[in-house]
Amino acid sequence: MYVDLGNALGTRPGLDRDTLDRLDERVADAHGTIAAGREAEEHGYAALNLPETTDADAIRSAVSRFENPAAVLTVGIGGSALGAATVANALDSEVDAYFLDNVDPEWVTRKLDALPLDRTVVNVVSRSGTTAETLSNFLVVRDAMESAGVDWTDRTFVTTGEEGNLRELANKHDLPALDVPDGVPGRFSALSTVGLACAAIQGHDLDALLQGGADAMDSLSGSLYDSPGYAYGAVSYALARRGAGVNAMMPYAESLETFAEWFAQLWAESLGKDGVGQTPARALGATDQHSQLQLYRAGPNDKLVTLVRPREYEDRAIPETDLDGLSYLGGKSLGELLDAEFEATEASLKAAAVPNVRIELERVDERNLGELLYAMEAATVLYGELDNVSTFTQPAVEWGKKAARGLLGGGDFEEADAVQDKETLVVE
Amino acid sequence: MYVDLGNALGTRPGLDRDTLDRLDERVADAHGTIAAGREAEEHGYAALNLPETTDADAIRSAVSRFENPAAVLTVGIGGSALGAATVANALDSEVDAYFLDNVDPEWVTRKLDALPLDRTVVNVVSRSGTTAETLSNFLVVRDAMESAGVDWTDRTFVTTGEEGNLRELANKHDLPALDVPDGVPGRFSALSTVGLACAAIQGHDLDALLQGGADAMDSLSGSLYDSPGYAYGAVSYALARRGAGVNAMMPYAESLETFAEWFAQLWAESLGKDGVGQTPARALGATDQHSQLQLYRAGPNDKLVTLVRPREYEDRAIPETDLDGLSYLGGKSLGELLDAEFEATEASLKAAAVPNVRIELERVDERNLGELLYAMEAATVLYGELDNVSTFTQPAVEWGKKAARGLLGGGDFEEADAVQDKETLVVE
Numbered sequence: 027m028y029v030d031l032g033n034a035l036g037t038r039p040g041l042d043r044d045t046l047d048r049l050d051e052r053v054a055d056a057h058g059t060i061a062a063g064r065e066a067e068e069h070g071y072a073a074l075n076l077p078e079t080t081d082a083d084a085i086r087s088a089v090s091r092f093e094n095p096a097a098v099l100t101v102g103i104g105g106s107a108l109g110a111a112t113v114a115n116a117l118d119s120e121v122d123a124y125f126l127d128n129v130d131p132e133w134v135t136r137k138l139d140a141l142p143l144d145r146t147v148v149n150v151v152s153r154s155g156t157t158a159e160t161l162s163n164f165l166v167v168r169d170a171m172e173s174a175g176v177d178w179t180d181r182t183f184v185t186t187g188e189e190g191n192l193r194e195l196a197n198k199h200d201l202p203a204l205d206v207p208d209g210v211p212g213r214f215s216a217l218s219t220v221g222l223a224c225a226a227i228q229g230h231d232l233d234a235l236l237q238g239g240a241d242a243m244d245s246l247s248g249s250l251y252d253s254p255g256y257a258y259g260a261v262s263y264a265l266a267r268r269g270a271g272v273n274a275m276m277p278y279a280e281s282l283e284t285f286a287e288w289f290a291q292l293w294a295e296s297l298g299k300d301g302v303g304q305t306p307a308r309a310l311g312a313t314d315q316h317s318q319l320q321l322y323r324a325g326p327n328d329k330l331v332t333l334v335r336p337r338e339y340e341d342r343a344i345p346e347t348d349l350d351g352l353s354y355l356g357g358k359s360l361g362e363l364l365d366a367e368f369e370a371t372e373a374s375l376k377a378a379a380v381p382n383v384r385i386e387l388e389r390v391d392e393r394n395l396g397e398l399l400y401a402m403e404a405a406t407v408l409y410g411e412l413d414n415v416s417t418f419t420q421p422a423v424e425w426g427k428k429a430a431r432g433l434l435g436g437g438d439f440e441e442a443d444a445v446q447d448k449e450t451l452v453v454e
Numbered sequence: 455m456y457v458d459l460g461n462a463l464g465t466r467p468g469l470d471r472d473t474l475d476r477l478d479e480r481v482a483d484a485h486g487t488i489a490a491g492r493e494a495e496e497h498g499y500a501a502l503n504l505p506e507t508t509d510a511d512a513i514r515s516a517v518s519r520f521e522n523p524a525a526v527l528t529v530g531i532g533g534s535a536l537g538a539a540t541v542a543n544a545l546d547s548e549v550d551a552y553f554l555d556n557v558d559p560e561w562v563t564r565k566l567d568a569l570p571l572d573r574t575v576v577n578v579v580s581r582s583g584t585t586a587e588t589l590s591n592f593l594v595v596r597d598a599m600e601s602a603g604v605d606w607t608d609r610t611f612v613t614t615g616e617e618g619n620l621r622e623l624a625n626k627h628d629l630p631a632l633d634v635p636d637g638v639p640g641r642f643s644a645l646s647t648v649g650l651a652c653a654a655i656q657g658h659d660l661d662a663l664l665q666g667g668a669d670a671m672d673s674l675s676g677s678l679y680d681s682p683g684y685a686y687g688a689v690s691y692a693l694a695r696r697g698a699g700v701n702a703m704m705p706y707a708e709s710l711e712t713f714a715e716w717f718a719q720l721w722a723e724s725l726g727k728d729g730v731g732q733t734p735a736r737a738l739g740a741t742d743q744h745s746q747l748q749l750y751r752a753g754p755n756d757k758l759v760t761l762v763r764p765r766e767y768e769d770r771a772i773p774e775t776d777l778d779g780l781s782y783l784g785g786k787s788l789g790e791l792l793d794a795e796f797e798a799t800e801a802s803l804k805a806a807a808v809p810n811v812r813i814e815l816e817r818v819d820e821r822n823l824g825e826l827l828y829a830m831e832a833a834t835v836l837y838g839e840l841d842n843v844s845t846f847t848q849p850a851v852e853w854g855k856k857a858a859r860g861l862l863g864g865g866d867f868e869e870a871d872a873v874q875d876k877e878t879l880v881v882e
Contacts, residue, residue, distance in 0.1 A: 032878040043879075104744025128741045129795075131770035131788040133708035156779050159740060162772045162791055165783070169773045191777040212744075250881070257881035271754060272700065272733050280561035291745035298749025305700050305749060305756075307735050312587060313556045315854060316532025317641075317719035321726025321733060324850035326699060328733070342559035344590045345597045349619040351584050354864030355593070360559035363590055363862065367557075370857035373873040377853060422752035425805060426743060429798035434791065436782030445801040450460040451471075453678070453685035 027242065027397050029254040030384040033372060034261050037381040038327045039268035041261070046250070049412075053260050054248035056411035061246075070418025072209030073403060074246075076217040077239035077396075079207065082232040085219055088183060088202040089226050092147045097122040098227040099141060101167060102151030102220075103159045104295075105212020106185075108288040109221030110151075112399070113235070115284040116390050119228035126163045134166060143174045148182040149223055153206045155190030158430065185219050211418050213292045216399045231392045238396025246404060258383060259405030262330060263412045265381050266304040270330040273304045274322060277334040278311035278368045281390050285334075286310070289402055296406045296417045303415075304330070311335075312367040319371065323378040331375055331382040334398075335368055338389040455670065455825050457682040458812040461800060462689050465809040466755045467696035469689070474678070477840075481688050482676035484839035489674075498846025500637030501831060502674075504645040505667035505824075507635065510660040513647055516611060516630040517654050520575045525550040526655040527569060529595060530579030530648075531587045532723075533640020534613075536716040537649030538579075540827070541663070543712040544818050547656035554591045562594060571602045576610045577651055581634045583618030586858070613647050639846050641720045644827045659820045666824025674832060686811060687833030690758060691840045693809050694732040698758040701732045702750060705762040706739035706796045709818050713762075714738070717830055724834045724845045731843075732758070739763075740795040747799065751806040759803055759810040762826075763796055766817040 035041055063071025072079075098121055100110050107127040114123035124137060124146075148167055152160045171178040183202035186192035196203035204219040215221055217239045222232050245253040250260040262273060273293065275286045290306035297303040309318050311333065322329050339361060346356035355363065375382045387394040410417030425441055432442025463469055491499025500507075526549055528538050535555040542551035552565060552574075576595055580588045599606040611630035614620035624631035632647040643649055645667045650660050673681040678688040690701060701721065703714045718734035725731040737746050739761065750757050767789060774784035783791065803810045815822040838845030853869055860870025 028880060028882040030878050030880050032876060032880075035877070035879065103741060108745070128708060128738070129788045129792045130706070130708045130767075131792070132768050134788060135768065135770055155777075158780075158783060158791060159744075159795075161775075161777065161780055162783050162788060165773045165775050165777075166770060166788065191780065195777070252881070254881050271756060278558070280556060280558045287745075294746045294749035294753075298753030300752065301754055303749050303753035305733075305735060305753065307733060310556070313531060315851060316587075317536070317715075318722045319854065320848045320850045321722035321731050323853070324728065325722075325726030325731035325733065326729060328699060339558075340560050340563065342563055342594060345593045347589075347593050349583075349589065349593075349623070352586075352589055352619065354859070354862055355586060355590050358862055360557045360562060360590060360594065363586060363858075364557045364559070366858040366861040367587075367854070369873050369876075370854040370861060370869070373857055373869070373876060374854035376876070377869075377872055378850070420748045422748045422806070423743060425751070426747065426795070426798040426802035429801055430791075430794040431782070433794040433798060434782055434786055441798070441801070441805075444805055445797050448460060448797075448801060448804070449463070450458050451463065452456060452458050452460075453680070453682050454456040 027254045027401055028386040029257045031257060031261050033376045034265065034381045034383055037376070038379045039265055039270050040381060041264050045264065049260055049264055050250050052412060053250045053256060053408065056408055057246065057248045059411055060407055067209055069209045070211055070214065073211065073214035074243065074407065076207070076210065077236045077243050077400065080218050080222065080236055082236060085204060085222050085226050085232060088204050089223060091202065092181070092227065095121055095147045095227060096142050096145035097124055098147045098149060098224050099124045099126065099167070100149045100151060100224050101126045101160055101163045103127045103157060104291060105215055106151035106160065106220060108291055109216025110224035112216065112284045112288040113221060113225045113230060113395060114228060116281045116395055117230055117392065119230065121228045123224055123228060126167065129159045129162055134163065138167065138170050143171050144176045146181060147227055149185060150182065150192055151185040151220060152192060153187045153212070155186055155192040161191065185223055213295055214403050216288065217396065234392035235396035238393040239400035242397045242400035242404065253404065255401030255404030256408050258385070258401065259408035260412065261383060262304060262405065263409045265330045269328055270381060271305060271328045272307055274307040274309045274318065274329055274331045276309035276311050276314060276331060278364055279336055279390060282334060283310055292402060292406050295420050297409055297413065297415060299415050299422065302413055311371065312364055315367060315371055322380060323375060329380055331380060332385065333368060333372055333382055334385045336387045336390045455682045455829055456814040457685045459685060459689050461804045462693060462809045462811055465804065466807045467693055467698050468809060469692055473692065477688055477692055478678050480840060481678045481684060481836065484836055485674065485676045487839055488835055495637055497637045498639060498642070501639065501642035502671065502835065504638065505664045505671050505828065508646050508650065508664055510664060513632060513650050513654050513660060516632050517651060519630065520609070520655065523549055523575045523655060524570045524573035525552055526575045526577060526652050527552045527554065527595070528577045528579060528652050529554045529588055529591045531555045531585060532719060533643055534579035534588065534648060536719055537644025538652035540644060540712045540716040541649060541653045541658065541823060542656060544709045544823055545658055545820065547658065549656045551652055551656060554595065557587045557590055562591065566595065566598045571599050572604045574609060575655055577613060578610065578620055579613040579648060580620060581615045581640070583614055583620040589619065613651055641723055642831055644716065645824065662820035663824035666821040667828035670825045670828035670832065681832065683829030683832030684836050686813070686829065687836035688840065689811060690732060690833065691837045693758045697756055698809060699733060699756045700735055702735040702737045702746065702757055702759045704737035704739050704742060704759060706792055707764055707818060710762060711738055720830060720834050723848050725837055725841065725843060727843050727850065730841055739799065740792055743795060743799055750808060751803060757808055759808060760813065761796060761800055761810055762813045764815045764818045
């Protein structure tokens with residue numbers, strides 16, 4: 027992986043090289059903390075050991091009973107879906123991947139109607155076995171399979187903790203069951219059973235995904251200049267502290283659109299606490315040049331723009347044309363156009379003093395994707411250390427969970443009472 | 455449409471009712487400017503007349519020659535695609551809608567391979583007829599049709615300005631041609647030929663879409679308390695001025711996911727200039743409760759969260775279950791769960807003093823969608839007036855266009871030279 031920080035220097039908000047060198051001393055300390063946490067397999071830090079601790083054979087073995095599926099349906103939400111979705115949407119496969127990561131009833135119905143249920147493998151993912159959205163969707167899916175005359179116990183497996191509903195269900199019905207690894211928060215679980223079971227069914231190379239992660243892991247050292255992941259995390263932190271409160275993650279590849287969503291969860295949920303945190307904005311090049319670029323260039327000086335692209339891809343020629351003023355495109359390719367726009371956008375941001383970072387992968391394949399995911403996790407952990415936040419927790423979401431549960435009659439919660447007391451000022 | 459500002463008051467950054475009343479005096483002035491601009495059909499303001507000026511019959515007539523298509527492919531980018539995509543993704547149709555709004559070569563190839571080219575209608579949308587991405591994609595599509603033995607002149611129409619490449623092409627090959635309306639920037643063109651041709655082919659009710667827009671148009675008056683669109687624009691502006699630099703647009707309906715993208719363009723490109731503007735963040739309920747909510751609640755006090763939902767939808771029951779701790783879900787529905795989460799999230803933001811606005815539609819249909827789109831456009835125009843920006847221009851994107859063109863050999867531009875001079879600081 028290739029990270030170029032050149033356009034993060036000399037901007038507003040901006041850094042200079044001396045600042046980065048001073049920051050590098052703190053990176054050394056933070057790396058010591060991270061290394062010690064990994065060594066002790068502490069909560070969260072353990073995620074950075076996944077390239078070594080994930081057992082690809084166990085994953086392949088668990089799903090081996092499902093022969094020639096047409097589709098794999100992951101029922102999960104947040105970190106229980108986004109890692110798998112990132113891999114699925116980045117890489118081609120003859121097995122279609124679907125995700126039920128929302129409880130919109132019309133949408134759930136449409137998804138189920140589109141699925142060949144008798145040729146679909148269902149993966150239910152919830153560490154606790156009590157996640158309301160996931161378990162509700164599972165009940166709906168199971169019911170739909172029964173209605174369609176499909177034996178759900180033949181086509182379902184679970185990815186869950188050592189105890190709980192899904193573990194009991196697996197034991198009772200002899201379903202394959204994968205263990206959610208200890209000490210790994212959902213948003214850091216892409217390179218574990220949670221993210222890789224779907225990939226295994228799709229026929230992707232789990233070893234290469236893990237090898238990519240291992241390569242990024244091996245680069246971690248006491249200096250940001252040695253590790254692309256640390257470099258990205260340190261610069262993002264420094265820019266955020268200087269006013270870049272928004273990080274626009276803008277891949278120039280449709281295959282990486284879900285990666286930007288995955289990143290947004292990782293970044294927001296890990297770093298957004300105690301009144302700090304950098305807000306991720308999901309963007310897509312070149313499309314969002316015609317949507318967000320005006321704001322990024324000319325709006326408030328509060329942006330870091332992260333530009334990501336693969337260096338190699340299957341290109342497609344633009345036919346020659348006699349259309350007026352377009353002869354310069356004929357004989358070029360869509361890839362050349364996209365690359366020119368990438369570099370033009372990068373330079374245009376720099377010309378407007380908007381900090382930006384370039385990240386390049388060799389190509390979008392298993393190894394490079396594994397490296398990218400790991401590097402971004404390392405970036406997040408380093409940023410959290412530098413900003414002194416509790417990277418691996420998400421306490422602020424509990425309030426709403428209790429309120430929703432109370433509203434549905436699942437117990438007495440004062441949070442649910444607060445919902446009832448809402449004040450209104452209506453215009454209609 | 456129903457807008458509830460109750461949770462925008464008494465928050466950090468926050469407003470009180472007196473502030474809103476004082477702001478309402480400025481809304482009266484701004485409305486005067488807007489009304490005068492509409493009356494004179496000035497650039498930009500003319501967009502707010504579209505419910506009256508769009509000729510639905512002309513659109514239906516132009517596409518009437520295409521009988522029983524399986525799919526409609528819109529080739530356009532930014533405002534030439536997002537309005538049509540918003541309608542297409544909100545409403546069910548038996549005619550599939552596809553969009554080529556990016557030049558990623560692998561993705562373009564995959565889209566074309568998936569399309570039944572002999573049963574697809576192609577709509578090429580570019581006011582100037584020179585948009586590099588759109589015209590390149592059109593050349594690729596035309597070539598693919600020829601290779602597949604499909605007469606592209608039988609299956610193509612254009613939506614363009616009075617002159618230029620596409621107009622000439624239409625004249626030469628007798629293609630149906632729709633006029634891009636004068637004075638309507640692309641991002642405000644959803645309720646014109648630009649947004650509605652695709653909808654016509656999909657069999658949607660254009661009259662109802664325009665009627666919804668007309669209803670929102672009729673609500674515009676000199677007070678924010680009379681118009682849902684103005685209410686939303688005024689409150690967003692006031693909160694942005696008090697520190698809410700980010701506007702998280704979070705529909706609780708998968709069908710409105712593209713609406714959030716459309717809004718993001720409208721908001722960013724119209725208001726992001728002169729160092730001001732509120733950054734749109736695209737989110738989706740309930741999914742992003744497991745991704746962005748931690749940041750929204752506990753991160754920096756710089757967010758407005760806009761929660762959107764339909765009141766009516768096709769619900770789906772959650773089957774009864776004996777799974778441990780989940781009996782409270784049995785007998786409920788996915789819709790009840792989603793609604794409980796909506797209200798819980800709203801209250802949880804308020805409890806953390808994060809301002810939020812609730813927008814409700816009766817249901818997601820043509821009329822309500824037309825009203826929503828118009829109201830958001832009115833909100834944008836009002837916000838622009840209050841913030842004294844040039845709402846209808848996008849000057850900051852020109853630099854990059856010139857640079858890209860220069861890089862591709864389309865002329866001498868100093869911007870292209872700046873690209874070559876990039877400084878690097880590489881970590882790999």
